[in-house]
Amino acid sequence: DVKVTQSSRYLVKRTGEKVFLECVQDMDHENMFWYRQDPGLGLRLIYFSYDVKMKEKGDIPEGYSVSREKKERFSLILESASTNQTSMYLCASSLGSGDGYTFGSGTRLTVV
Amino acid sequence: SQQGEEDPQALSIQEGENATMNCSYKTSINNLQWYRQNSGRGLVHLILIRSNEREKHSGRLRVTLDTSKKSSSLLITASRAADTASYFCATDNDYKLSFGAGTTVTVRA
Numbered sequence: 333d334v335k336v337t338q339s340s341r342y343l344v345k346r347t348g349e350k351v352f353l354e355c356v357q358d359m360d361h362e363n364m365f366w367y368r369q370d371p372g373l374g375l376r377l378i379y380f381s382y383d384v385k386m387k388e389k390g391d392i393p394e395g396y397s398v399s400r401e402k403k404e405r406f407s408l409i410l411e412s413a414s415t416n417q418t419s420m421y422l423c424a425s426s427l428g429s430g431d432g433y434t435f436g437s438g439t440r441l442t443v444v
Numbered sequence: 445s446q447q448g449e450e451d452p453q454a455l456s457i458q459e460g461e462n463a464t465m466n467c468s469y470k471t472s473i474n475n476l477q478w479y480r481q482n483s484g485r486g487l488v489h490l491i492l493i494r495s496n497e498r499e500k501h502s503g504r505l506r507v508t509l510d511t512s513k514k515s516s517s518l519l520i521t522a523s524r525a526a527d528t529a530s531y532f533c534a535t536d537n538d539y540k541l542s543f544g545a546g547t548t549v550t551v552r553a
Contacts, residue, residue, distance in 0.1 A: 336486075365540065365541075367543075372545055373545060374532065374543045374544050374545040374546060375487075375532070375543040376543075377540060377541075377542070380540055390540070420484065422486060422487070424487075429539035430474055430475060430536060430539060431492075432477055432489035432492050433477075433479075433487070433489060433534075433541060434489065435479075435486035435487045435488070435489075436486050437485050437486045438484070438485060438486050440484075
């Protein structure tokens with residue numbers, strides 16, 4: 333089974349800190365995605381990547397950046413954390429376009 | 445952008461009953477997928493139905509797709525306590541998924 337691993341299950345950070353959320357997949361998937369999930373809003377796409385060193389903005393990229401230096405790793409960076417970035421962050425990967433996604437277990441980030 | 449909208453928002457049923465939830469969307473799609481999420485953890489892929497398919501089965505799951513009405517339904521038959529979860533539809537219209545807000549299903553013993 334494909335596994336998507338997110339480095340932290342829970343994270344508490346202070347306002348203004350630079351935050352790194354790491355995601356690693358172990359099955360050579362081409363595509364990787366970062367979503368945030370908030371009650372009543374479902375999942376919203378932040379950034380995605382179809383290839384190494386390639387990134388595309390999703391629906392809510394403001395305040396975030398990403399890095400994909402290796403195929404298996406996709407990092408989400410909060411440049412200067414703010415309280416409105418308190419959320420559940422979900423990483424996902426897929427083999428190719430039009431395929432189902434495999435999700436990690438999520439990182440619940442609290443910014444205080 | 446959030447494309448799919450699930451209905452109802454919440455559903456409570458007795459063990460053994462069937463659960464049906466619906467999804468409506470706005471634009472044309474390549475495929476539609478359903479996911480399950482337990483207790484705020486990651487989502488698990490359940491089933492994918494392509495735009496040229498009308499019905500698909502997987503175990504106790506049955507999914508229908510009506511592209512003329514831009515709607516889909518997920519039926520879980522003979523529900524079990526372990527089916528208690530949130531269910532999300534996701535539409536693929538540009539090779540990335542847009543998710544709805546989900547239907548929370550509670551199966552009572």
